[in-house]
Amino acid sequence: MRYSRFCLSLLLGTLLSFSFFAHAQQPWSGILSSSRAIDWTKAGLPATLPDGETTSNPWTPPTRTQCGSTVTAGTSLATINSDLAACANGTYVLLGPGTFAFSSGTLALYAINSVTLRGSGAQSTIVALSGSATIGIGAGWGAGSGTLSLCNGASVTGANCQGVNNVQLSSVNGLAPTVGNIMYFSQCNTGLSGADCATGTQTDNGGVYVCASPSASCAQQTSENNQSAQAQTVYITKVTGSGPYTVTFSSPIYMPNWSSDSTATANWQDPSHVAMGMGLEDMTVVECVSSSTPGCTSASTASPSGVYIQEAYASWIKGVRFIGSSGNDTVYLQSSKNSLLANNYFFSDLALDGADGGNIGFGHDSDDLIINNIGEFGFFDEGTGGQEGDVLAYNYSAAGNAGYVQSSSFQHQGGSAFILHEGNNLGVIEDDDTWGTHDFNTFFRNYVRGWDPPYTSYSCCERGLLEDSFSRFGNLIGNVIDSGNGLITNYLSTVSSPQSQYFAFGFYSNNLPSDPLTQASAMLWGNCDTVNATCRFTGSEVPSNLAGNAAPYGNTVPASNNLPCSFFLAGYTSTTCTPHSSGGTGLSWWKVCKTWSTFPTACSSTQTQPFPFAGPDVSSGPHVNGTAYDNPASVAWQNLPLDPTYQGSYSITSSSWSGGTETLTVSGIPNAHHLMGKFQVSGGACATSGAGTSTGAEVSITSSTATTVSYALASDPGNCASGTMKFPDVRLFDERVYQTDSGGGGSTQPSAPGGLTATVQ
Numbered sequence: 001m002r003y004s005r006f007c008l009s010l011l012l013g014t015l016l017s018f019s020f021f022a023h024a025q026q027p028w029s030g031i032l033s034s035s036r037a038i039d040w041t042k043a044g045l046p047a048t049l050p051d052g053e054t055t056s057n058p059w060t061p062p063t064r065t066q067c068g069s070t071v072t073a074g075t076s077l078a079t080i081n082s083d084l085a086a087c088a089n090g091t092y093v094l095l096g097p098g099t100f101a102f103s104s105g106t107l108a109l110y111a112i113n114s115v116t117l118r119g120s121g122a123q124s125t126i127v128a129l130s131g132s133a134t135i136g137i138g139a140g141w142g143a144g145s146g147t148l149s150l151c152n153g154a155s156v157t158g159a160n161c162q163g164v165n166n167v168q169l170s171s172v173n174g175l176a177p178t179v180g181n182i183m184y185f186s187q188c189n190t191g192l193s194g195a196d197c198a199t200g201t202q203t204d205n206g207g208v209y210v211c212a213s214p215s216a217s218c219a220q221q222t223s224e225n226n227q228s229a230q231a232q233t234v235y236i237t238k239v240t241g242s243g244p245y246t247v248t249f250s251s252p253i254y255m256p257n258w259s260s261d262s263t264a265t266a267n268w269q270d271p272s273h274v275a276m277g278m279g280l281e282d283m284t285v286v287e288c289v290s291s292s293t294p295g296c297t298s299a300s301t302a303s304p305s306g307v308y309i310q311e312a313y314a315s316w317i318k319g320v321r322f323i324g325s326s327g328n329d330t331v332y333l334q335s336s337k338n339s340l341l342a343n344n345y346f347f348s349d350l351a352l353d354g355a356d357g358g359n360i361g362f363g364h365d366s367d368d369l370i371i372n373n374i375g376e377f378g379f380f381d382e383g384t385g386g387q388e389g390d391v392l393a394y395n396y397s398a399a400g401n402a403g404y405v406q407s408s409s410f411q412h413q414g415g416s417a418f419i420l421h422e423g424n425n426l427g428v429i430e431d432d433d434t435w436g437t438h439d440f441n442t443f444f445r446n447y448v449r450g451w452d453p454p455y456t457s458y459s460c461c462e463r464g465l466l467e468d469s470f471s472r473f474g475n476l477i478g479n480v481i482d483s484g485n486g487l488i489t490n491y492l493s494t495v496s497s498p499q500s501q502y503f504a505f506g507f508y509s510n511n512l513p514s515d516p517l518t519q520a521s522a523m524l525w526g527n528c529d530t531v532n533a534t535c536r537f538t539g540s541e542v543p544s545n546l547a548g549n550a551a552p553y554g555n556t557v558p559a560s561n562n563l564p565c566s567f568f569l570a571g572y573t574s575t576t577c578t579p580h581s582s583g584g585t586g587l588s589w590w591k592v593c594k595t596w597s598t599f600p601t602a603c604s605s606t607q608t609q610p611f612p613f614a615g616p617d618v619s620s621g622p623h624v625n626g627t628a629y630d631n632p633a634s635v636a637w638q639n640l641p642l643d644p645t646y647q648g649s650y651s652i653t654s655s656s657w658s659g660g661t662e663t664l665t666v667s668g669i670p671n672a673h674h675l676m677g678k679f680q681v682s683g684g685a686c687a688t689s690g691a692g693t694s695t696g697a698e699v700s701i702t703s704s705t706a707t708t709v710s711y712a713l714a715s716d717p718g719n720c721a722s723g724t725m726k727f728p729d730v731r732l733f734d735e736r737v738y739q740t741d742s743g744g745g746g747s748t749q750p751s752a753p754g755g756l757t758a759t760v761q
Contacts, residue, residue: 027564027573028442028477031525033555036440036473038254040420040568043391044340044369046235046250049277049314050180051089051114057570059342059371060588061279061316064116067091073098077105077133085112092116095283097124099295102133109137109278110311119283122321122345122733123600128295129306130288137278138312138336142270144175148185149244151258161258166238166248169266177239177247181271182313182337184364185253186231186386187264189213189414194263197227206517207549208257209470212385212414212436217513218470219414220434229415229436230255231386233337233366235313236268251367254388254418255439256552269335275312280320282735287324289351294645300324305332305361309339316340319735322359323646324350329361329382336365341373343589343735348378350646352670352728358382359397363413365390372589372738374637376677377728380426385413385436391568392419394589396633397426399452399677411438411471420444422567423613425631427452428463431471433512438467440553442475444567447614447628450484454712455676457703462487464529467522469515473543473553475523478563478615480628483530491531492524492541521546523555526563526616528627535616535627537561565612577617583608584743591741592632594639600734607635608741632738640731642680642698647726652684655720661702662686662713666725675704677728684723686713698729 028037044058053062067087071080073096080100083093097120107127109117119125129135146169151161153168161167169177177183188197189210202216211218212226234249247266258264287306288296300306307322307330309315316339322330325348333339346359359375362368363384370381370392380397392409400408409421409429414436421429422444429448431438448464462484467474481488524541528534539557546554565572565579571586583591590611593603612618614628621629630638654665664686669675678698680688688697699711709725 027567030575031558032475035553036475037442038389038418040391042251043367045314046338051277053090058369059340061318064090064092066094070094070096072096073100077102077107081108084115087115089114092118095119095125099126099128101128101295101297103131103297104133107135110139110273110275114277116279116281118281121282122284125283126295127283128286128288129300130296130298132301134302135307137309137315138275139273140269140311141273142175145267146172148264156258156260156264158256158258161253162256163252165252166246168244168246170244172243175270177236177245177268178271179236179239181236181268182274183234183236183266183268184231184335185266186228187258187262188228192227193261205549208439209437210415219436220512226414229385231364231415232388235337269311275315278315280317282319284321289324305329308332309336310334312336312339314338318342321345321733323347323730329358331360333362333365333368336368339368341370343738344373345733346375347730363387372633374633379408381409383411383416386415388417390419392421394423394631396631396637420567421446423631425634430466431468433468433470437470440473443479445478445612445615447480449482450488452676454700454702456485467518469512469518471518473521476527478526480614480624481529482624517550521550525558528616528624530624533625580611583741585611585741586743588740589738590632591739592635593737599641599732600736636737640733643730643732646730650725652720652723652725657716660712661710663708663710664720665708675701675709677701679725679727679729682724682726684720685717686720686723
């Protein structure tokens, strides 16, 4: 069944679709060399899903129609799985208001196609995962594999493989490749070959270097020793032959170093368990940290994540509030292609145990889109290796509550390539060398704070954009880097410690050597910072004279200072940006509701940010000499009401005030590292107005110890010892906080899906 999702006129919808999926030239043309970038407009949901449903843009799934009656709270997991399996393509199963508590099994969004599991709203439908219960979009089942013998009819070398979309496979074992399945390319690290990549030595070739082993001095730690870090996931559109097979796929091969010498191979799973067009929408998912968490029967033991998109194509998670984390990352994407995480809210570390967990993990995936999400209490995202072509855009993260003071986005394991970070608002972005190398990643128009304001008492790791050792051919364009509370004092350097650096290249530690090619191969253009108090367009920061194996990936000095508004958004990819200072973008999530007469259904006032919100052509903003505003996800987080359901109560035993700072001594606060974020006080002289209610006032922690928290207060309130600290401040959430900013530039989305209800908690 085919469903139309255009919400403008047919003519406008056609124009928008054309502008997004067909471009005369790439938006980065004239700035970046074609060897250093790819077509990121293809990330996210494809224009046509496998069942024939169409999409108006990559971040808006099909609307779909309801299948069956609304599922009542308390229904078993097995029954819901049966309901999903009975539905036709292009439909959704609706979970009604209330709590659905599961202690084992998998809510299985696979072995069926093109069906959405939708809640009645994030404040109405609660899915609580205890014990070993998980939500799985896709699953590995069966296997097939083969060796790449030809690329586009020629030998498997970089020159013949990059940019082509068909290969010949020989030595096929197990399942045969089939149309409509996804396939995973991989090859041995630089210098290795053969079965299990056991032949040869990982040796730096002075160019595109893929390595993930501490024994080769390219990674800091030994816990991950990956001999085949490079990978790309593709969607099969045609198969001919019966062995050898010629396989054609929808997107081209990205990396320039595929080679028979590195034993390039492909593998695939049984297509009956690959998720095609599956969705999860409009609910709260609680990953239970203990039996005392509301709605939970026990602690979750699912690891690494209670929710995952794995072995999936054109699938999504949208409008979901995630509370708590059962493992390292709240949501994990692995071996997925063209999938989507959009308009979600993450509060990961509900246990407040200080563990360095994260909101989103992703690895061995390609062309996924992570857009307009909010993250708190954890690293925002962690790249776990082997991902190519992904886009992380317009996300906001705060209060890392970990070993550092930044909410970070970082590529943590080796093999990432051609990742685009655009328009994000967070503490720090890093391609790190903990577990391997990275190539060709791009950072465009991000606002990087360098710390988590207003926290002031933790001077450790204030920094901006970091390219660690063996992260090569990075593109850092039009970013705005703040001062890290005034502690970032160095503009650019190669250092053994990344602290106090706006841009740090070749950072090395744990006996790793410094890599001079990291900085020499990096492209910097139009970045703004507070040390220079300007935005730099400097020819000496362009890698125009690379030599040896790095020479093919040099970049000429751009002819002008013009930048596009976006490297991937529809309608904003022309060479010169035409800013929208007061709305009119056409983007479906750019206007934000600030106040409600009834949350979340009755919006009283909205705010629309300038677009673009950061960069050298932006003026009058509140950050970095006017060159940055807050992005929409940040505006939403600042204005969302509080949810007292998940607050703990901690007794205040004493207090003191000095010079505009109130310090509370609190009994039993969880504080393995340090507390960050917002809280409320109930009772006593320090009580915040309306504490404990969804609209209550809150204050922000400026410093903390194992027993105290401090915050700004203009005058001495007196003794606060009789009060109670309410913490943490989880937000109420519903994706209807985001509204369409009417206008012509970007693509719009249809009305909010039907069947939703809201319960204010």
